[in-house]
Amino acid sequence: MPDVLIRGVSKKTLDSIKQKAARRGRSVQQELKQVIERFGAQPEFDYFEAARQLREELLKRGGVYSDSTKAIRRDRQR
Numbered sequence: 001m002p003d004v005l006i007r008g009v010s011k012k013t014l015d016s017i018k019q020k021a022a023r024r025g026r027s028v029q030q031e032l033k034q035v036i037e038r039f040g041a042q043p044e045f046d047y048f049e050a051a052r053q054l055r056e057e058l059l060k061r062g063g064v065y066s067d068s069t070k071a072i073r074r075d076r077q078r
Contacts, residue, residue, distance in 0.1 A: 004036070 014028075021031035058065060 017031060018028055021028050024031065026034075
C-alpha cells in the first residue's frame with residue numbers, strides 16, 4: 001500500500017487531530033487514514049450541474065426570476 005507524507009501541518013491542526021484520534025481510541029495515522037479514505041470515496045460534487053438543474057426546475061415551475069446581483073451588491077454595501 002502506498003504511503004503519503006504531508007508536510008507543513010500547523011501545530012494547532014496536528015494537536016486537534018491528536019485529540020480527536022485519542023477520543024476515538026485511534027492513532028493519528030488511523031484517524032487520518034479514515035478521513036482520507038472517506039473523502040476519497042465521496043463522489044465529486046458538480047456545483048455547476050446542480051445549479052443548472054435547480055434553474056431548470058425553477059423555470060419548469062413557471063417563474064421568471066430576475067437577476068439579484070444588484071440587490072446583493074446594495075445589501076453588501078450597507
